[in-house]
Amino acid sequence: MKRVRAVAEPKGTGKEPFDIDEVFRRLRRELADRPKAAMFDLRDRGYGSPFEQLVGSLISARTRDETTIAVCLRLFAEARTPEAILALGEGELAHLLSGATFAEVKARDIRAIARRIVEEWGGEVPKDAESLMSLRGVGPKIAALTLAVGFGQPAIAVDIHVHRIVNRWGYVETTTPEKTMAALAEILPERYWIEINERLVPFGRFVCTGTRPRCSSCPLLSMCRQVGVVAPR
Ligand code: SF4
Structure with a gap:
């Protein structure tokens, strides 16, 4: 059985437990009207x-x-x-x-x-x-x-958006897209392997941007650990 990593519970931050199913539900809603990857x-x-x-x-x-x-x-x-x-x-x-x-x-x-x-x-x-x-x-x-x-085969395509965002969530702790791909293969339920690229590419373009991510209006703010985020909007 796949080992699902629980993101460390932050004490006293008011953050909810990180729930990957809820994350994908919120991503689908947020991105419904955005251009697709x-x-x-x-x-x-x-x-x-x-x-x-x-x-x-x-x-x-x-x-x-x-x-x-x-x-x-x-x-x-x-x-x-x-x-x-x-x-x-x-x-x-x-x-x-x-x-x-x-x-x-x-x-x-x-x-x-x-x-x-x-x-x-x-x-x-x-x-x-x-x-x-x-x-x-x-x-x-x-x-x-x-x-x-x-081919519709379970495979995780990690580009710079996927790499940046899953690290900000605190879901993985990696230094390169290749290491992120390997880490996600360990912890991400297979049902999301194809979808993660589909969701996080537009999410990275419009919400969790490289500089000054839009945290104050982000649907994931209540769960995201915002690792390394220094100047959010
Ligand atoms: S809360 Fe901020 S850092 Fe976390 S996913 Fe949203 S935009 Fe990105």
Whole structure:
């Protein structure tokens, strides 16, 4: 059985016990009218195949969500499979990616990935993290997003928002996204593995922001330990 870590009870702070089920209930309510995280938005628009999620995650690196979505919609209107990507010239692919950061580098990576998928896996995206991370430009977060959103497999995609927020909650105490992923795999109930990225990316953009988080109007304030928060709004 999964060991669920109880966040240390703060004495005399008036904080409620940290209840992860209640946290997710409040997050869903808070975010109902906010823009979705890019990969989940694309999935809900019908671009949820493993290859589309893999390519979309690569495009999203260091690129704003609104731009990622627009670039992916433009690309997927032309090519949605490894074979179709390879049929595009590299220049044409880079042109379709324009607006994303490092468009030319990403075009090279995406073509290299498409070629390996065709040549080594018969055109099917491999369904394990190790094979995914052997692809050019693919690290733990992109592999996890592909597995989670593309394949619907329980995988925890930790980006900078997820890493920052779960540490502020006091739910984990880690120094890097990779360590956060490992810590969450120990303590987060599996039913939230896919959803945590879906919720915390927009929550990190609009509420628990990198600097000056909006604690005074945050629905989690009564439970959050606010670890390391120095100048909340
Ligand atoms: S109370 Fe503040 S630090 Fe905690 S989750 Fe909300 S915004 Fe983030």
